Amino acid sequence: MVTTGVIVAVNGLNPLSMLTLGIGGILAITPKLTPKVSSKNEAAPTEPEIIPGEFKIYRQAELNRTTASLLADGAILIAGEDGSGKSVLASAVVEKLQADGFMVAYVEPATPKQMLLEIAHQFEIPTEDLEGKSLTADKLKRAIASFLEENTAFLILDDAHCCDAKFRMWLKQLRRGGAPMLLLATDPPRTDIFINIPRIELRPLPEYAIREIMIQAAAERAIALKPSELAKLQERAGGNPMLAARAVDEEYLGLDVESGDHRRYFDITPLILLAGIAFVIMRFIGLGTGDQALYIFGGIAAAVFLGLSRLLYNLPPEDRRIR
Structure with a gap:
């Protein structure tokens, strides 16, 4: 009876109804299949592409702090070891300030007269008088100081620790006048201009x-x-x-x-520890035999060698970093 009912139900459908049901079934199945394929494509992990020659700044916090300090008519010193990225950071500061329409003089160590001329050229300050004679170093200093007083401009000096002491004293005088400046130095001495302005120590990159x-x-x-x-x-x-x-x-x-x-070292800490133990044994031998001299010598030597082994154990391990 059940079989007959099913046959009658199917036979009761005309060909058009059966075609409609077939198309509907296909359309109902297709949307379920499509998202599965697309979801796999979307979930596929993609590695970040490294483009050769692409510039990337990894010290964004230091860049923001330095720029904000300069824009507030301040001065700041960035200190760090050679190769830590000071010059890269300085270039990023220069690019950011110039993009905002400010005038920036970025100079590197040279003779005092050459640095003064370079600063004057970048600030478009005349380096000759009305008679066509080159300005002296003192006149250039006064011209640059007057320019910084009348204009919003920034002075950035790389490797400032290599500059002449008299030139750094002139920078100190400029700072007293409120001139904004950024100095970059490797292990700067705590004298003249370096002791007058706040500093940022560049830590190793993550x-x-x-x-x-x-x-x-x-x-x-x-x-x-x-x-x-x-x-x-x-x-x-x-x-x-x-x-x-x-x-x-x-x-x-x-x-x-x-x-x-790096240098190679032979760790003699175990040998020193063994020597200390030997002297401890010697101390007990002196105690057992009644030899007071051996007892005292063994005790002193054991204390020295065991203390030395402990000191060597606390020393930092060998550094594998490039020298």
């Missing part, structure tokens, strides 16, 4: 930044580095972007850098 720098350097040299090789080179860089690029260069050139990066 691991992800050093890794990106190495990947970009490898891409520029068309070499492929395995994750294990990157980790090894990253350890040698020690958070220094310049050393990161140098490590990739040495890897690219196939240089044997293991013996040249």
